[in-house]
Amino acid sequence: xxxxxxxxxxxxxxALAELPDAAKAExxxxxxxxxxxxxxxxxxxxxxxxxxxGWLAEPVIxxxxxxxxxxxSTVYGVVTFYDLYHLKPVGRHxxxxxxxxxxxxxGAEEILDAMRxxxxxxxxxxxxxxxCSYVHFECLGSCDTAPMMMIDDDYHENLTPxxxxxxxxxxx
Amino acid sequence: xxxxxxxxxxxxxxDALTVAxxxxxxxxxxxxxxxxxxxxxxxxxxxxxxxxxxGGAGFPAGMKWSFIPKIDKPKYLVCNADESEPxxxxxxxxxEYDPHQLIEGCAICxxxxxxxxxxxxxxxxYTKAARILEDAIREAYQAGIxxxxxxxxxxxxDMYVHMGAGAYICGEETGMLESLEGKRGQPRVKPPFPAVVxxxxxxxxxxxxxxxxxxxxxxxxxxxxxxxxxxxxxxxGPKLYAVSGHVERPGTYExxxxxxxxxxxxxxGGMYKGGTLKAFIPGGASAPILKASESHLxxxxxxxxxxGSMLGSxxxxxxxxxxxxxxxxxxxxxxxxHESCGQCTPCREGTNWMEIILHRIEAGHGxxxxxxxxxxxxKNVGGNSLCALGDAAIGPVRSLVEKFRDxxxxxxxxxxxxxxxxxxxxxxx
Numbered sequence: 189x190x191x192x193x194x195x196x197x198x199x200x201x202x203a204l205a206e207l208p209d210a211a212k213a214e215x216x217x218x219x220x221x222x223x224x225x226x227x228x229x230x231x232x233x234x235x236x237x238x239x240x241x242g243w244l245a246e247p248v249i250x251x252x253x254x255x256x257x258x259x260x261s262t263v264y265g266v267v268t269f270y271d272l273y274h275l276k277p278v279g280r281h282x283x284x285x286x287x288x289x290x291x292x293x294x295g296a297e298e299i300l301d302a303m304r305x306x307x308x309x310x311x312x313x314x315x316x317x318x319x320c321s322y323v324h325f326e327c328l329g330s331c332d333t334a335p336m337m338m339i340d341d342d343y344h345e346n347l348t349p350x351x352x353x354x355x356x357x358x359x360x
Numbered sequence: 361x362x363x364x365x366x367x368x369x370x371x372x373x374x375d376a377l378t379v380a381x382x383x384x385x386x387x388x389x390x391x392x393x394x395x396x397x398x399x400x401x402x403x404x405x406x407x408x409x410x411x412x413x414x415g416g417a418g419f420p421a422g423m424k425w426s427f428i429p430k431i432d433k434p435k436y437l438v439c440n441a442d443e444s445e446p447x448x449x450x451x452x453x454x455x456e457y458d459p460h461q462l463i464e465g466c467a468i469c470x471x472x473x474x475x476x477x478x479x480x481x482x483x484x485x486y487t488k489a490a491r492i493l494e495d496a497i498r499e500a501y502q503a504g505i506x507x508x509x510x511x512x513x514x515x516x517x518d519m520y521v522h523m524g525a526g527a528y529i530c531g532e533e534t535g536m537l538e539s540l541e542g543k544r545g546q547p548r549v550k551p552p553f554p555a556v557v558x559x560x561x562x563x564x565x566x567x568x569x570x571x572x573x574x575x576x577x578x579x580x581x582x583x584x585x586x587x588x589x590x591x592x593x594x595x596x597g598p599k600l601y602a603v604s605g606h607v608e609r610p611g612t613y614e615x616x617x618x619x620x621x622x623x624x625x626x627x628x629g630g631m632y633k634g635g636t637l638k639a640f641i642p643g644g645a646s647a648p649i650l651k652a653s654e655s656h657l658x659x660x661x662x663x664x665x666x667x668g669s670m671l672g673s674x675x676x677x678x679x680x681x682x683x684x685x686x687x688x689x690x691x692x693x694x695x696x697x698h699e700s701c702g703q704c705t706p707c708r709e710g711t712n713w714m715e716i717i718l719h720r721i722e723a724g725h726g727x728x729x730x731x732x733x734x735x736x737x738x739k740n741v742g743g744n745s746l747c748a749l750g751d752a753a754i755g756p757v758r759s760l761v762e763k764f765r766d767x768x769x770x771x772x773x774x775x776x777x778x779x780x781x782x783x784x785x786x787x788x789x
Contacts, residue, residue: 221520221522222560223434223560224541224560225542226541226542227540227541227560229542230523230539230542231522231523233525234523262543266544269527270484270525270527270545271525271527273525287691288447288695289446289605289641289677289688289692290604290605290610290677292691293604293677294605297781326444326698327444327447327448327695329451329483329485329486330452331447331604331675332449332602332603332604332611334604341487342487342488349785
């Protein structure tokens with residue numbers, strides 16, 4: 189799908205975030221793996237999100253669109269489709285508690301209760317100090333070590349409510 | 361059960377993460393042999409083995425490869441590492457402990473079908489597995505196993521890890537292709553099938569991680585060895601069973617395809633805390649639920665299909681007598697409603713309604729005809745959407761109505777869930 193002149197013009201009218209040079213270089217390198225620019229979009233959005241506090245504000249989405257020469261609308265459509273891209277601020281640490289069936293059968297709801305008690309906020313809300321946000325999440329593929337949660341890039345397994353709270357207390 | 365492990369022989373052996381360590385156990389000898397074979401002979405060997413896809417559908421892998429047309433166009437292998445079926449965690453094990461086994465399997469497949477590029481599409485949450493794979497791929501390039509001249513053969517092969525971003529539907533093969541191309545992961549109309557028009561409009565093979573990991577062993581040990589394992593000639597080879605829920609030792613177990621559920625349960629140390637088996641799901645969230653009385657069944661493709669369920673990804677979720685079946689089905693319905701991509705109305709609306717109805721039954725607000733209503737909604741979802749997600753979503757719901765109708769009616773009659781919510785941990789002091 190190539191951008192029409194009109195769509196490209198709308199990019200220019202949007203506020204654009206400035207992607208760091210290192211992120212641009214990383215995107216350019218990944219771009220070489222594919223026959224189309226759009227194929228680099230998912231990796232590019234991951235890179236952008238890492239560079240902008242873990243979420244994708246509209247100027248960041250526009251910057252990624254400009255970087256790959258795509259319509260902003262296309263990029264926005266992709267961002268809204270996937271669970272790992274965020275359209276609003278998240279905590280410095282993102283906590284995902286699996287509560288699909290296998291984890292539920294080993295006490296996942298009690299882990300979620302523990303998160304609520306420990307952090308004092310509801311799901312998908314950020315603690316006042318900006319430190320954490322948590323959500324329940326679909327199966328993370330670690331059912332043999334249920335209940336479990338993912339914090340940022342790491343899995344924490346065989347949890348108890350107490351061990352889960354301790355792990356969260358240790359987050360900077 | 362004494363069974364020689366093949367696919368998981370390197371689990372627990374950190375040496376296998378390096379090329380040298382992997383080679384110590386016979387690694388990359390199958391690729392070396394494949395490079396000297398006629399590509400069609402490789403495909404024939406896989407066909408002869410009877411290897412069926414380990415991702416869920418059970419399609420014969422060799423036959424899939426043979427559908428790739430011999431035309432002058434780029435061809436691709438997309439390895440499906442988007443393991444997202446609830447209850448499934450076997451591919452993560454294969455990638456985290458034995459990345460070179462997968463690289464070798466991918467390379468052999470590419471050689472057979474004439475592809476020069478592999479994309480390993482891995483779910484975005486599997487960051488550790490992705491890092492391990494990327495490190496292994498980098499070392500394979502340095503060792504001349506990947507790149508411009510694979511093992512000095514003059515044949516070129518590139519391999520890349522492509523991370524998804526959290527969407528179950530991208531495990532559906534055409535949803536995966538859309539996602540690989542940087543789009544929303546909404547499945548395509550078939551035909552054309554990916555073998556003809558796949559990634560970037562070119563012929564593409566899509567195989568699951570475990571499927572590809574079997575390939576080097578088939579070349580090394582022969583199709584006859586592979587066929588010697590399993591129930592019959594349609595259900596062959598070693599299989600990874602991922603067992604979770606109410607068992608003493610949840611985990612990934614490599615066993616002959618077609619062991620019975622009872623045998624599998626024994627291997628897992630029996631029921632969690634000595635509970636009594638109530639029900640089990642043999643193949644991930646999409647597979648219809650089976651009752652305790654069906655535990656004698658062989659866990660293979662055809663036996664489970666005949667029993668009205670499916671082997672799927674062989675993700676076995678075990679539930680004891682403390683489990684409320686409405687609650688369990690309600691959780692799975694929530695999953696499918698969340699993951700429906702939304703393009704086909706029957707699936708988008710139907711999964712949503714099945715979640716709503718199950719939720720209200722569990723909450724004690726069920727309507728008198730809700731069991732029939734669930735069944736009727738499921739009939740309008742099944743077979744009426746582009747991909748298999750809708751069909752998958754009705755699996756747990758329909759089997760709930762068929763096999764646990766009395767539990768549904770009790771919820772409705774008593775205006776409450778009759779099963780107390782189980783607490784797994786002592787209350788904190």
